[in-house]
Amino acid sequence: MQKLVLLCLIFFSFFAGALGQTQVNSLLCENRINPTCVDISQPLLSWQLSGNRRNIRQSAYELRVSTSSKLLNQGKELTWNSGKVTADQSVHVVYGGSPLSSGKKYFWQVRIWDDKGQASGWSPVAEWQMGLLQPGDWKASWIEPGFIQDSISRPSPLFRKTFQAGKKIQSATAYITARGMYEARINGQRVGDALLTPGWTSYRKRLQYQQYDVTNLLRQGANAIGVTLGVGWYSGYLVWENSKNHFGSRTGLLFQLNIQYTDGTEEVITSDNSWRSSTGSILNSEIYHGETIDARKEKEGWSDPGYDDHAWSGVQLSSDNNKSILIATINEPVRKHEQFKPVRIFTTPAGEKVMDFGQNLVGWVQVQIKGRAGDSIVLQHAEVLDNKGNFYTENLRRAQQKNTYIFKGNGTELFEPHFTFQGFRYVKITGFNGELNPDNFTAFALYSDMPATGDFSCSNQLINQLQHNIQWGQRGNFLDVPTDCPQRDERLGWTGDAQAFFRTAAYNRQVNNFFAKWLKDVAADQRSDGSVPFLVPNVLGDQSMGSAGWSDVATIVPWNMYLAYADKRLLEQQYPSMKAWVEYMHKQSPQDLWNTGFHFGDWLFYHPDDDLDGRAAITDKYLIAQCFYAHSTQLLINAAQVLGKTADIAEYTPLLQRIKAAFLKEYVTPNGRLVSSSQTAYVLALNFDMLPESLREQAALRLVENIKSYNNHLTTGFLGTPYLCHVLSRFGHLDMAYTLLLQDTYPSWLYPVKMGATTIWERWDGEKPDHTFENAGMNSFNHYAYGAIGDWMYRVTAGIDTKEDAPGYRQIIIRPRPGGSLTQATGTLQTYYGQIKSSWQLQNGQFVLDVEIPANTTATVYMPVKSGNAIMESGKAVSEQKDIRLVSSDKEQSLEIGSGKYHFTAAQ
Template structure:
């Protein structure tokens, strides 16, 4: 294999279209046959519209550096609507050079808002406000425009967006498989547009471009109070089609008042929460094709709406990512016919039916059946999740929704003629199409199911924004949920673009005084509370975690003012600047030590608020230092020390006892390094006793749960943490698994032992927050973590912790540098085998637990003599190694 450069990326993406980034960042992976291979130099070529690189706009020359990610383009100024090709070659630390990589590219978008010549077009009917005799739900709008292409097309791009949701068509074909475009942002401050390559869809002569429009997040029903028109009361569409011809000429077609509109099509209603009504007898066959008669359509109106806040697509698109087949037809005690998909999923059902014209098929969606086995939707609150299809008759017809999504496992079918055939139904799983990067499995099948549930909880709730739940009348970007889960999320999938986009909306929606809304985008009423501890702290914790996992300093630069504003907001809230003891807080939300009838755990609000104040301040100080802001770094280090001092004075007795006798209080003191020395040892011991005295069960809620097992393992109580994770009785992670869960639950007892439900008011069965235990499973149980100084998995910390209850564990992570693996297995002869894989251009500090150096073998030889091992030594009953890249298998006698 030698030395090769592979998997080139630009802004985390393969060959992205429509970037508006002025200085995009490039990266690559290296493949090498030799262990301990590191890059010593690189060279990058970039050309403009030239795949052969005959004329370069950037030639770095040979740069002596081991950097292979986030290399900032520094060539000539990028031009709009232009493709840039790039290639890379590298040299390793022995002077061996690679060949040039295969070429990759990025393509710029419009770059400047002044480039938008198109006009916003809108249907001419009066907007609905959902009051009086005006209908709250409107049919979808169809817009179209014929155009004549005078010659052979060399390249063609469409740049499009909408106020509402849109799907784009050209000459009878759907332009892309992207869904729910333009996505959900803080629309009046930031609105994404998408770029489509339509070169192969345009023919010489007559063509037609068109789109279907629906309300979506922009003006549809949003949140639990039935509010509509949050961002505006009229749908609108904006599009520019740029075509370059083989003769060198170029032409642009744009939305304007010459476009035609119809609302008489088959989509009679489409709402994110409530579903879709589709009347196939009203289908506008061929409406986006040249030979369609649109004489009954009306002219569009031009809408006076700004374009200055348009930005190119930032995160990955939402798509149908996979299909699943149902496993059973159920006939409930009430006589309902129900399809069981076998998996709580998010998306919709595609079905094929053969029925007479006008026949009505209705699908309703639910997550669970009640204890009698009947279809149950009370936990959806006002969300209907209802699909209604009116058949057109004739041959078999296949339908799937367009502008709605459901969270469900069970589908109630009404109107079906006879027994439904499972082959007629397909579950289409929809989420933001992020790369699946993390894999975990072990010897315990229940823990493997837990990992499955964590992953599927992320799939279901990472649909353009990190939602709290995907089924009821909420589906909002709750900040607290996002920050407790982000580290786990960053293992399972590449979430860097996803959170980059979301954090830009957080910054946009942040109040002038630094306060942070509970949900992003901010969809709650203006008089709603905000800035709860652990929720508002997402402003600091989330960008820091992206930096930690991806080595991305640009997100720290972008979010620094927002991070600083949040800390300064907290600084102004308390009775003094070192305690945060005022304001609204969710506390340890859903903590099991809550008083009867309360959602908040027993840990005092001011304790939690001050703890997070300290933590965010410490991260801000580190961020300032990384960004070279020495003055801020010193200021916030000092502020952090003062907060910790005030915390100890307020909440720790002279004897070292915490004032709040809860598991969560002890967890936060340890996780955020608010206590040290003898006090820390006492707090850790007390926490372990609390867990043990509670029969190895937790009492923590949203705030304490993510860190509980981490602090136990870090402070000498790893086996206690393992017992917690393996606990099968309520409350525990495995309780829901044994109840048949296929995603994470919002409540530890969402379904009680007798089959009854926790509540109807707030009881999601797809709610990822408690899936944050995944972070502990990957980092601690499998031992795979990034170094806190050399971040982004450039240098790794691999410290597997074999434990009772597990025979083997392994984890794999696709990092920015390539694939990392860490796993261990107890052998029948009493030896422990530890397997590690590191990609080229990375190193790792490895700790083999309870090992003697003289007894450690690597692939049958003494570890000290193995290739790729940079150093090894005995340390405190363990063996510590520093490894270069390669695959290693260590084996040694081991006793738990």
């Protein structure tokens, strides 16, 4: 019978597709596939449509939800049945059923009616599981080791608990968090594949827990739980000057296991004073300095039921048993990704044994090798070799980036770290006298498991390598928080870097949940007067706040997230933080001029004399501050318009006018010249519309003249660079934008590429042409900020964008603008609606454009030709095609289209 049903389903699915029936797939709850640990009372549900015809649109939908997949398919005992809802919304639909319960699993599916009124079949069943919704749902207690901890070396503590499951188990869910980092095991098997859990948040205000389905790890009868802790970000070394214990000095564990038996009864196993504690093979583990593992001290079988733990210590209940700050994990965890083998093993001129993995990456090296008991192998990590070919670590500052493995001596042994990570391309091996075989070493890339969404390629291979470097800079630095760099004694969530790179980040990867989590920490660490820290989580204190272009992350990222994902709920959540930041600037600005306080300025701009730390910036820092003051105020007005906050619109619109008037009075001469004549000054003034329209064209010309005076090179830093090419192309200087993009001598985006870079550098000349280095005190070779050029490549070269009044790519703009020496470019982007593609080439005097538009969206395609009569689609004139609407202008032709694939050609 089951086989017959399956055959019928296959038969129906085949013929539904053949007949052109719209399909529903790719179901998401809270932007994730079948998530666990949902603690939102009304989750957001999304789905995609697909079919084999053009112009597919949704006219209505029906959602149903149940606690049983079987009953769901029968349409019985539903938690929610929306009924038929006449609406085209297929993204971020709010759950509207009965109240959801802690720990419960819910199953759901959707069907739609298309633009022809034809109903789809029900989608495949998706699911989500709720987290613990109230502090009272936690029955566990915080526990700490019962032995006296070594406060210097700080070996990782082990916790252990055995229990009996006397009945047949139906399901089991574990809820785990730690003060520090944890790695859990049940009956000797690792729980989940997430790394560096529970992740990094502003721990005193927000502490994440993770939720795991561990049904398959348990057994009827004896069971054992084992958990290892590391100091991590909680109490490990952070920032500079060997500073540690920023959030607390004692690691701790909170563990709860909810078991449901087949007879309907439940049991809860919790962390309490019945647990045991000891130490094991991890002698110390620090994020900056690495990890030391002594395999001789490993307690074999310590997380199995039969292990003898009578010599272990007990545990003590923590004096702080607060659970009110516990939050579910909404973002993707850190996981292992790409693997690399050494591309070469060599001896340096200094006699060092070094491995080259060919890619600057973030993660660690797994070693599988034999050694004598008590011998060790030491791995030190670096990004570059010096100009003599020797291992170079000066730019790491105090960070040791060293992993040490001490052999047990019982055959081939496998080592890898647990609670640290390194940024590296090269690894120096010491302490091991045997032959180094590349088969024994594997580098793993670690980063938050955000789905890849965007890609870009073109006819210029140096630009393609630049795109590679941009993506790898993001992978290495999006490790639970958006860090500035992943290798030296820093690795912090600098706000300026994050806001500068956000739009590029949102193209490369689905960063909705990643940034939603981090923005909540931005708001949590925001001072009561509205000032925003330089970095988040804030480990610098309440005085390290309020710098223009850094603190503006509070407005820039939420608004741009709304444009990328159309998540109105997130914009609403962040609105108080946005408003508080604008109010802070307002209070710092007598006569509406912000000319007070500390500002980083156009950090690490190019200047021939600047080999220190960027503090000799030639762009007036208060001019920059005024520009960002206006920009944030504009974004607040934008958000208020979306959210219907009419009183705020009425208040801040005249304020914005006064801010711009104060800028003109203070920084602009009567004939339109800025008091700072730098590229960044003109870029910011033009990008943020600080100048009246009558002065903008001449300002753009002055920008171009400035670029020419530097022999067609940029001079911008962290704040000017993201907008530079956008301003040039917006004001009619596309040719100069391409000249800068394709420039390959210092300072330029392609100079590091030609120097062999595989990631984005912190400085334009981190490595000089003679292979000497910039100031070692600040010279990261994996620092994503200057990768913000990616946004221009995607939105201008490939031409993929979204309309601000229809965000989230509901109404798509396809407007490629060829230039320079490029003859071809392709961009693809996975959105919540499906894939967008824009691929153009110049071929035999023709402009050829292939476009893909996902179902339930529309697009405006701009063709860079003067006459609409010249445009063909799949060999037919567009004027003859009913599903394409042509709109002509003097400079370009636009085509209004629906979903589907299109092949446009036009004579140039």
